[in-house]
Amino acid sequence: MIQAGLQRTQPVSFNQVRLEDAYWTAYTKLVRETVIPYQWDALNDRIEGAEPSHAIRNFRIAAGHEEGSFYGFVFQDSDLAKWLEAVGYSLNVHPNPELEAIADGAIDLVIEAQQPDGYLNTYFQIKAPEERWTNLFDCHELYCAGHMIEAAVAYYDGTGKRKLLDAMCRFADYIDSVFGTEPGKLRGYDGHQEIELALVKLYKTTGEERYLKLAAYFINERGQEPNFLIAEWEKRGRTSHWQAGVTRKPDPAYNQAHVPVREQEVAVGHSVRAVYMYTAMADLAALTGDESLLAACKKLWDNMVNKQMYITGGIGSTHHGEAFSFDYDLPNDTVYAETCASIGLIFFAHRMLQIEADSTYSDVLERALYNNVVGSMQQDGKHFFYVNPLEVWPEASRKNPGRHHVKAVRQPWFGCSCCPPNVARILSSLGEYIYGVNDNTVYTHLYIGSTAQVKLGSGAAVELKQETNYPWHGDITLTLSLAEAANFALALRIPSWSEGKAEIRVNGETLAADAYTIDKGYAYITRAWVDGDKVELTLALDVQLIEANPLVRANSGKAALQRGPLVYCLEETDNGDKLAGISIPADATFTARFDDSLLGGAIVLEGEGYRDDQSTWSGELYRPVKRQSGRIPVKAVPYSLWGNRGEGEMAVWLRVRE
Template sequence: MGKIDYIHTVQPGTGGIDDAFLNRYVLMSGERMIPYQWSMLNNDEKSGIIHDFRVAAGEIEGEHIGMVFQDEGLFKWLESAAYYVADHPDSPVRAWAQRAIDLAERAQQEDGYLLTWFQLKAPDKEFCNLLESHELVCMGNVLEAGIAWHHATGERQLLDVAIKLADHLCEYFMQDGPAGDLVPGHPGIEFCLVKLYRETGQEKYLKLAQHFLDRRGTDPEVLEKQHEREWDRPPIFPTWNTFADHTYMQIHAPVRQQTTAEGHAVRASYLYAGMADVYMETGDRELFAACETIWKNLTGKRMYITGGVGSSECGERYTGDYDLPNDTVYAESCASVALALFSRRMFQCTGDGKYLDTAERAIYNTVLGSVSLDGQSYFYVNPLEVWPDACEKNPSKRHVRPVRQGWYQVACCPQNTLRTLAGIREYIYYTKGDTLYVGMYVGGDAQISLQDRKIALHVQTGYPFNSTVDIRTDSQGAYTLALRDPGWSEETDVFLNGSRVEDCVREKGMIYIQRRWQKGDTVTLKLDMPARFMVSHPRIRANSGRVCLMKGPLVYCFEEADNGTNLSSLRLNPDAAVAEVYEPDLLGGTLTLSVSGLRIMEEGWDEETLYRPFRVKARKQELRAIPYCLWNNRGQGEMTVWIHSSGSEVS
């Protein structure tokens, strides 16, 4: 075993995004979300995060405010700020971030430990309750922020905080005795440790990641036993026992023997991402085989069409195959962020474009849809069907908010969404040897280091509303360009300087063009992406007899604002023609889909009749669908992705 020859991500901050579709999100993340979330970090009533660090640093007196994992907000914000500052070194964000870094450094204990809840509320109980504590996943955020800030500014201060913390973890968890048997209750530090290993070359960080994976599931009760042995206080989460079983935290079996996506959906994909990363560095085929098997189950049987995952509110978790209800859904934003992280790593392991199809599905639908167009309100739960009255009155739907919220007591999702948008470039370009991969089609300029030279690319596209992508190289020389050929594009045409290329290699969702490039050479991709009716696997009960619309990676939805109330009474014939209309004044400019459908009429029903012998009347109605990621930007109202079909499903 040994390191495999894997595909590398190109660090954000190495090129400019100028993309008709993504600009709004990139601009919003920098100009609205970062300042807004900074104000939330400083707001004692909403989060108390800065307050907690100041108390831990001994600057003010006070009690810890907020949840045990509250600190993660500071470090996810710092990671996002790093991506922004890389492009905007003169922005005030840099000074805010510097204040936060100074504060984190002052709050860190001499031994390296850093988590304000334990420092202030249970200083003698650090790492004594890994079942509930979230300590290690939060510490992973410190590592990621330190690395991102170092890349953005060249400054080591936060990286040194991260290293001091990681050294403490290595010392604590790699010792002989009970501490050496422990694993994180919430996985998520494993891939961060691998990142720190890659950053520093210090093998002990990789070894600790490997150690956590090797131990996990060998004794499913190890954390309960620790709780029993070392935690003599009330539980951190009083209702923990009602949902946190062994599958909840993926500790039910050794990781190499796990075959299905189980438990808390964020924990799950963070764990799988760590497994993929450790495979890349060690060549441990068993780990990779488990990742492949789990990935097949996850995307083949347990994922919403929007890339949402984890269908149950209880435990924010996976349930069973094909159990994907649309209206009592969970599909936490963070779970889609985590799925994108896992999928991207699977691409890095294999070069198979299908993994990036899934990352893009999760990001372009659920992650983008989790934030409002003004960047100041967020979904935690991402439903595919909303009836606001029922969300208000039906306790089993109360977790499904019909409108985005300004902040959450547990604010993981706004922060995870921000760092994904601010760092979106990590998904676009990749390199391996003399091959430059374009994994997502995003307009703009990029300077990419490939072996010993710099390649300049200019991408122009109206994707995902438009099917043409132009990629111009402004550098000369021989190398291979690998372009993702999305699974949904049934026939992708490739042109070089206007002439069709017949001899390019097409393999595992990628198109390879190898040549000696001249300055100005332009590759044009024509993707096959008309608006299409989609149907789900017959075993997804919730979607039986229903269809939905997609265009390329975008899932579309129907809103009350366009289609009236009671969307469940609409019917669509999947043979109907779909008109694609770009509407510059709608939702910041968007492509809508219009299709002629039917509405079941209520005439003839009175207040006292709930049921009657079968007799249904319908009238024609023009229906309009908008991209799912843009829903709920026009006030509260009903929304649905899936519509009942009026056509014959059987052929």
């Protein structure tokens, strides 16, 4: 069904991977048992103190079940879609009849709201039926469609139920009849990319090539001249959904529609829109063999991760437009680093990995996952960060308007609640990101305890049991179960943070350097594997002091603590306030210690630093330097855990004393 393209490997589907992991089980259980039910309550406006979602009510009103007005953002429908997608993944690996009955009911509601022609969007149906497709720039119609298509695919995969899938095929067919280059069709595309990657998924599930072509149409059309988004704005009378009156000419760079996608070399504009688009571009390159699309993907990847990415895997330096700003502009305090953007970065990395097994992709995927994404969720599963700062001064977040967007504590739910359901859907399908496979290679991208059923392209079937206490410890054991011996390569990612300090043993024997090959960050062990073979990988989990490229002004003279994939931070609760007044020696030695009292247990880093002495100051604001500081113990905790112990200052980048 898949065309000959550039795709080299397939991910091992998460429904072939059973997670058994000390670190992740807590999170995936939290998503299953708390986040998904909590979000259902949120969609139904049952969370006290949180802003109402109204998402379900919008569908009920559109379906004619009740009277009322649309409420919420124009893209409110997508919250239900992302929840359904997460439920689809969850049911896939954890059947739950009660949850499935609730989801079936929600799907019935969605389909009841759908128009006879296939169209579905409660905002336009309730509020402005005559304005359908008149403001793609602002109104997220295709974006919402895309999310519901993703939900339909996930729910079909998870339950085998076609109801939503069929409904979304009708919607996609209708969209295909509206958009395109043919005469009489609307030659447009959405202001917020999403439909493109969703149509690829729909194509993969249904085999219907029209969906793939429609996705390619949207990608190819984007940024062509005359610019559709500008022309549409002109045609609409220069109005905006978001502002009253006549508005200023929009900048299509915000929507990555400033030039055709193949000409884009720098990540610009709204960061979530960007990575969703790059994901679809990689999908299309993989499936259609489009080298020019792949070349653009590589340039954009390179720009994003080597010039515009926070050490936590966050992207988007400014809250103005939730956007990229420019190369090496990575302020820690006024940062955006939206959770959804990091999730989109993971999607993009995952697609690129299927084209090329290069650990640049899996290293970044891991960085974003273990830091920005996990850190966005409170340990109660009910509070989330939208913005993921690298430096927090709670008083500034409250009292300096330029930092109001940076919250010092996670919020219960958002009026614009894109992030929490996005976390739910990625963690519900986490198994998908661990392995890749092709004819004769099994790739291990992530080190997560699990048992995977892998079928090689050659036909050989192998069960891979991965045991590890990662990310706390660097020992990973892979046990292979095979019905019969098979010749293939096992390709283990050697994370770049290990600086190559990795030891591999097969059945207890350390492999000599010439017993395997290293290529693009993967160690390929090729042999005739037999049942019971045991591969052990030991990665050096040193505490590292990381510095940023001097072009990043914000981090000059600073360093961050990192151990394995985890970035660490200092919190006020452990180190007192005025974290900016703490410095650490350039040759600091920090000791890793497992603290089982810390939020379910975690490795903390402990060392010595210096603290600027406040005691010699009285009321003055400035004085000739005395620079007195005293030695103090410094304790760092994983960034992903920050903000779980009350409000306080936090800092990732620490001053280095030379």
